[in-house]
Amino acid sequence: MTAAPDGQDEGADDSTNSRDYVSSLARGLDVLRVFNSTRRKMTLSEVAAETGNTRAGARRILLTLVREGYAVADGRLFDLTPKVLELGFSVLSSKGTWDIARPFIEHLSEEIRESVSAAILDEYNVVYVSGTQFHRVISVGITVGRRFPAHCTATGRVLLAALPQDQWPAMLDSVPLTRMTDRTVTDREEFRKILEDVRDKGWSLVDQELEIGLMSIAVPVCTFSGDIIGAVNVGIPTLRMTPEGMVNEILPKLQTTVENLSSALRR
Incomplete structure (x- = not known):
């Protein structure tokens, strides 16, 4: 040019x-x-x-x-100078991140015998970038590239909660709180309190707010620099799991998986 x-x-x-x-x-x-x-x-x-x-x-x-x-x-x-490499490094490294993540996701899926996926935030939606479906009679299958509203998904909530605090007012005013089921939180003040709780805990559990009969739990993924770039999620039909079971049985394994993945990304 x-x-x-x-x-x-x-x-x-x-x-x-x-x-x-x-x-x-x-x-x-x-x-x-x-x-x-x-x-x-x-x-x-x-x-x-x-x-x-x-x-x-x-x-x-x-x-x-x-x-x-x-x-x-x-x-x-x-x-x-070599510093020009920084201009493209974050994009190139993020593209490889989910290739690195896939073995961790597959291992967790085999361990808990449920489907596991990873997603990134795209404005007020989440886009799934990796995942594996554990084949059962009733299973949760999310294909790579699929988009869902962030406000009613576990991955979306942990990623919205991780936004810098100065972005919260605009985000809370603008995020569409579309009612997906009769359980979907659509009140903005309640949604703000939920995100504050998610930010403090470091994980999110969503019970049938995206789809009746589906629960999911998610934990954010950090890069070598400590930036949150996405989240790993476990989705389970409610007929096989309770919210207490998700927190007591699934969450510790999910957190260990994400900790190991984050360590691998920092190397």
């Missing part, structure tokens, strides 16, 4: 309002890409020529990258 001159918004597609297009950011990305494509140190003049920037514009971008630690200057030559 050739960067647009200062003040112009070329390069945005038809679905993007030109006022939302940050041309200076696009020019900075062009500079990063040109180093990646040439795989060599470059002078200011070379960067300007390769990207279509003016020398003054290229200089400002390069010096900004140097100041932020993403580039170094060696005399007349500029080069990128």
Whole structure:
């Protein structure tokens, strides 16, 4: 991509309002890409020529990258530093997270003889990214990619509860509390108290709020940096388990599984 001159918004597609297009950011990305494509140190003049920037514009971008630690200057030559890897590391590592998680999920499923799944938060929904179904006459099967409302699922509640405290007011005002069953909590003040309890306990139990006859319990998953990136969930039909059984029998095994998984992610 050739960067647009200062003040112009070329390069945005038809679905993007030109006022939302940050041309200076696009020019900075062009500079990063040109180093990646040439795989060599470059002078200011070379960067300007390769990207279509003016020398003054290229200089400002390069010096900004140097100041932020993403580039170094060696005399007349500029080069990128390994810090640029941070820009994509979180995305790449999260994609591999659930491959790492799968053996832990499968082991827990075999141990408790029930279905186990993992989900991430996408605004006010949860998206299932991994899981295994234990085949019984009556079983809980959730396919990868399936979405459910976060407010009435155990995974959704532990992930909403883990949001930074300053995001809670907006979240509590905006999250749709759609009634899925006659047990679904739809009162916002009650929902806030539930999330506070989930945050304090570190786990969530949902009893037939998504679907009558289904209970689920979930625990959040942390990365090496301590960030919560998803949750592991056990779903069991109510005819096979009571809420007390979920807490006393299933939760300790689920917590141990997630602790072991989180340790593996920190290595």
